[in-house]
Amino acid sequence: MDVDRSLVLKLFEAALGADYTTVRRIGGRIARDLAEVDAEGAKALQAMLRKRGVPLQASGYVEALPRDAGSRLPLVEEMAWPTSPLFLNTDAGHVIEQFIEDANNIALLAENGISARLGILLYGPPGTGKSLLAGHIAARLGRPFYVTRLDSVISSRLGETSKNIRGMFDFIPTKDAVLFLDEMDAIAKLRDDRHELGELKRVVNTVLQGLDSLADEVIVIGATNHPHLLDPAIWRRFPYKAELLVPDSAVRASMWSYFLFQDSDEDGASDLLARLSEGMTGADIENFAHAARRRAVISREDLNLAPILLAVATNKEGAPRLPDNRALTVDEKKMLSQILLDRLAMPQTEIARTLGVSRQMIHRYLKGCDDG
Ligand SMILES: Nc1ncnc2c1ncn2[C@@H]1O[C@H](COP(=O)(O)OP(=O)(O)O)[C@@H](O)[C@H]1O
Ligand SMILES: [Mg+2]
Known part of the structure; x- marks a missing residue:
């Protein structure tokens, strides 16, 4: 394999700049080239790229990381791509494959006037692999994986929740990201009596505005154990839906x-x-x-x-x-x-x-x- 000088330069530049997304992308290209002459080596490199996710902190985002004012916990984090395999029933598998194919062809679809926001909602009982699947989708697309758990964004302080949600959507630092909204049913839990009535509505609206404000290229994945609790307007923002049932x-x-x-x-x-x-x-x-x-x-x-x-x-x-x-x-x-x-x-x-x-x-x- 010939060594592509500009690629090597770019690799070092990205590595020294702690731009791990680019490091991974270049790694992927090298692995593809390498595959023709050294299948083993290519496989090892791919495995390494799959394994090593990089937390946002390491990418130098630590200052900007939006946090909950009360708990100081980060509202959104970059997570590593999963390393363990995923096993899916055939039906869900088909939906996911189609989604990935569409996501890989965003530009082509847009050129042909079919530019749709690519969002997928994963729903089904706890423990069926929704969170794991979201990570696998990010890995398959080679995109950084930003995760936010809606239950941790919901603050007990009045008014703080909407601010958190706005902060989280404002943050998404790169357009080629996968944004994963985990535990979305947490929003519906605002319906309980500890919260004033208007708050649920405000929070739902903030989520809708947040989703609409994202760049077209951002891919959004939502997950919920209770799809029937989800506000219909949020449900509609996800054109793709995959139900994860208990395994056959x-x-x-x-x-x-x-x-x-x-x-x-x-x-x-x-x-x-x-x-x-x-x-x-x-x-x-x-x-x-x-x-x-x-x-x-x-x-x-x-x-x-x-x-x-x-x-x-x-x-x-x-x-x-x-x-x-x-x-x-x-x-x-x-x-x-x-x-x-x-x-x-x-x-x-x-x-x-x-x-x-x-x-x-x-x-x-x-x-x-x-x-x-
Ligand atoms: N379909 C699956 N394939 C492989 N592992 C699974 C699957 N479902 C669950 N698991 C295992 O159980 C763990 C918890 O699953 P998780 O993705 O958190 O489920 P959910 O988000 O639906 O509650 C996973 O990290 C994985 O180890
Ligand atoms: Mg989960």
């Missing part, structure tokens, strides 16, 4: 594989877990998997599938039963055998293999359950 079975299998087995599982264990974990979110699965791995590491033993299966199958929302890594008692083995039979219609030989006991034993367990 195939997605759950990928999640188990990644979070529990670091993608090196065998014998369809992830599929088995997926079939027993309907209703769990990505955050739940991550939590479970990490709990199981912690136990295994601390007890210095291999991951033990049976107790994880039992914990997942008997998990109750709100009262999670995290797995431990010890051998199951006889009663627990009976319970798990019955669950695998009832819920998955699993043949006895397979139950035996899963539990690591003989078929005859399973036969006795299941008979015992019938008797009892």
Whole structure:
């Protein structure tokens, strides 16, 4: 690969000027060029670029960072691009791919008279990956990722909230940014009686004005757990909408594989877990998997599938039963055998293999359950 001198100069200039957005962009170009001669090297560079986000402080924005007058907390921050993978159901995946394609072609669309503000609203239950997805979109677009949590912008002081929101929208320092408004339902919570009636309306208006004041190139992502609480005018400001539902079975299998087995599982264990974990979110699965791995590491033993299966199958929302890594008692083995039979219609030989006991034993367990 020939070294492009002007690129190298630009790279150093950007690095010394703490302009990390440009550093990343040049890095991306180098990685693309490099890919033709050194695929490994290009991959490593890309991984590095994905990993290293830069907080606004490091970019020298610290003085300008708008803060809440009371708490002194920053109202908007530049966050690192996420490093962990995202698993999406097919429907949401399609919407996101289309959105990214459109965002990558803003200029072309504008040339053809279709200049629309590119905003996408992500909604769905907590723990389904909305915040993670927002970061992934920024990474895919190679744009700096500015995050503001509406719940932290809402001030208890009268009148301060609108000022905060204005400060936040005024701040967006570069036009090629992704602005992520997380936890948007916080606005609707102003409806409670601690706040005077007019305040909700004022805050909603300030958000609308803020959204309208942004440069066309800024890409806005909103997230909310309660879309029905969102003011309809705000809802309309986001032409794209993606609902993040709890993961389907195939997605759950990928999640188990990644979070529990670091993608090196065998014998369809992830599929088995997926079939027993309907209703769990990505955050739940991550939590479970990490709990199981912690136990295994601390007890210095291999991951033990049976107790994880039992914990997942008997998990109750709100009262999670995290797995431990010890051998199951006889009663627990009976319970798990019955669950695998009832819920998955699993043949006895397979139950035996899963539990690591003989078929005859399973036969006795299941008979015992019938008797009892
Ligand atoms: N769809 C998903 N794919 C991969 N990881 C996920 C997914 N959903 C949740 N997680 C895991 O759970 C964590 C919390 O999810 P988060 O993005 O905060 O959910 P939300 O914003 O919808 O409440 C993520 O950081 C990630 O580790
Ligand atoms: Mg979130």
